[in-house]
Amino acid sequence: MDFVNKLSPAQFLQHQLREVINLLEKQQLEKSLLERTPGEHHELLETVLRKQQESRLQDKLAELHPADIAFILESLPMDQRMLVWNAIEASHHGQVLVEVSDAVRHTLISSMESADLASVAENLDADEIADLADDLPKNAMLKILRSLNNLERKHVNDVLAYEDDQVGAFMDFGTITIRADLTLNAISDYIRNLGKLPKHTDKLFVVDHDNKVQGVLPLSRLLTHAPALTAENAMVTDFVQFEVDQEIAEASHAFERYDLISAPVVDREGRLQGRLCIDSVLDYILEENDEERLIQAGVTEEEDLFSSVWKSVQNRWPWLLINVTTAFISTRIIGFFEDAILQLVALASLMPIIAATGGNTGNQTSILIIRSLALGQITSINVGRLIRKELTLALLNGIFIGLVVGSVAFFLYRDWPLAGVMALAMLLNLLVAVVAGLAIPLLRHKFDKDPAAGASVMLTSITDAMGFFIFLGLASLFLL
């Protein structure tokens, strides 16, 4: 990385992206020039030129961090992406695949031949290989497993044994363990002999003969405490450890709360299995947020900016169809009241306000509940108070917005009864909205489903349908 020229990291990335694109465009230009130059040495010329172009691109990419190459690949349309991918040294393919987004990884892997795929794991750690396992073809994965030594293979299988949302699936094996009776001096010598510490090593794990973690020895203590002390006397015994089958969401909260860099991961019997590090936690948090946002908007899977139109269509249709279906329910409710609309056509104009405002209020409530559920702040103890508060709020909002809307309706149509029906319908639909906004995430949570998934679509369906029903129903009762 060359930050010497005073580029900020983002400018640096944009700069690299531009340089790569320039190379690609130059390549394109030279190629088309060559095609227009006939002559006897044409083929030779072409070979020389291609060699030259390839080495320019290769040199450029060789100096970049895998994460930066991943960014460039994600920012390029498919044809250019493949040119860049093929210019990356094969031994770096694995590292780039680990960094790249899921959708782009699919496009890259599907372009690779099985021989290349099998060698992808060469420079990867066990946990990184496990990360790729889902996306690799079975054959390639088997070949890779066969190429590993026993310990590595065990580690890969360990990680693969856990569910996507369990701590075990996120652990790595860069643990350094020591015995409690070693002096800090001896530990320093031991580390010096190792020659290298795994990334993110901020503490050593003190284990007993059963491989149970008795304490952790932060590097800072190793550096500041008296060298003659034993690990037992210098270690921290009041530390956080995670079990392999705990939820990663929970672990990520603990990382944030206690400002952790790494923590031991143990099995049910308390035996050390690996460690969880802040980089995995951060990746999880970012991915999780991303996914949730997409799910709420009705995009089923991560979508690559330049994935084919056909793939994007498939990705977005499911929710659109659900949306169209629920919209038809509203249609049928309105259809039921067509006579009322014929008698008082103003109803048709006014009904969307009731529906839209209900949706908005319900969303406010449900987002707050989803958020508090995610933070673990809603318990059986306080949920009653919370419901009372939201209902009171809905009542106040309903009265206020009802009055506003009623007044405007009167201003438009000079019809007191109509204005009254409008205000009452608004109040009732806001109550419906808040009940739905509370009930959907709380019930989904109770039944161990993701409280956020589809919340917005379900909620809007309910507030739309009920909004039309309440408004047109009240109008039929009182106005006709």
Added chain:
Amino acid sequence: MDFVNKLSPAQFLQHQLREVINLLEKQQLEKSLLERTPGEHHELLETVLRKQQESRLQDKLAELHPADIAFILESLPMDQRMLVWNAIEASHHGQVLVEVSDAVRHTLISSMESADLASVAENLDADEIADLADDLPKNAMLKILRSLNNLERKHVNDVLAYEDDQVGAFMDFGTITIRADLTLNAISDYIRNLGKLPKHTDKLFVVDHDNKVQGVLPLSRLLTHAPALTAENAMVTDFVQFEVDQEIAEASHAFERYDLISAPVVDREGRLQGRLCIDSVLDYILEENDEERLIQAGVTEEEDLFSSVWKSVQNRWPWLLINVTTAFISTRIIGFFEDAILQLVALASLMPIIAATGGNTGNQTSILIIRSLALGQITSINVGRLIRKELTLALLNGIFIGLVVGSVAFFLYRDWPLAGVMALAMLLNLLVAVVAGLAIPLLRHKFDKDPAAGASVMLTSITDAMGFFIFLGLASLFLL
């Protein structure tokens, strides 16, 4: 922290919360029992009892991590929250205030007397004091500043000098600097003499006489390289540093991309000012995601689960009113076509489908764009291709969904021209939706505004209004 009893971090927290609530309820019970026991020693009894109760709660809280106390405070309704708050030792108030959410912090600070506020900073670092500065009354803040020594005061003012979204506002001052000509041996001695390393120290900063950072020395190198080497020979020169006025969002991407724990923060001339650590970056990321989610749902500010109903009302009205206003625009468009509806009442039933589906499609597009903008993946180079792709997608979706909706409309009303108008209106509104879904975030980004804020509300207004207009307009042209 007592994780020995095999509780996971989340179970541990819930357990602590329950214990605190039990104490509070016991307190309440004893108090009401006492009130029903008249007698001459009543006052004395009451005093003794209160003392006892207070010490029980104090003991319980004294053993908890400030972040855990923060969680408990956030989970309690106002009256119980104040009881707990007052049972926390005053010297820990500052640490808890730093950990607690913004909304809860406001309630706590507003309950404190100015003398207590001034002593809140006692156990805090400069960057933590700066974090609280916004929420503290001016008087208290002035008192705190006066109580600091010169260096601390400079540090607090340094942090306060930067905007909320700049790296400088997130830096701390736990930097350990060394000269390039020191041997690793000498550095080890120096650290041992310090006796303690600041939290999150994973590297030392090698600076020259101008305080410019020449390289960084990871602790792992200090521990593994030959003690006789000088810092100059052992240090990493290819490192990431940030400038004080860079955007924190950009820095957080770099932390993720390069798996950083800490990094030097320098001024424009490259002189070391402080450091940025992963815990601040993580806090920023979590807060940012939270805020964005709330903003999209139309909740203006962070809202405390138990903030007063009145505060919540104020918080949610602004967006609700905007929503009602834009809904009235749709009303006026429908009102304009009331004659058409009277002639063909089916229009009133069918129009909400066009509007709702448009909103959904537009949201899908805008979320993907907002996300890619946040990741820095949209550049002037690829934006053209992207727009073409989304438009093609909208065309395909429009044709497909249009056919579905047209067919159902025919099934319901047995009216071919009506079905045709329905299908065409759907297609056109989906195109409108995608254009709006692209334009709103891209334009807001171009003018340096947050592309996400209010995107959903604006978008839905446009797709609603245009949906009604297109559908009713086409119907007037072709059906009447």
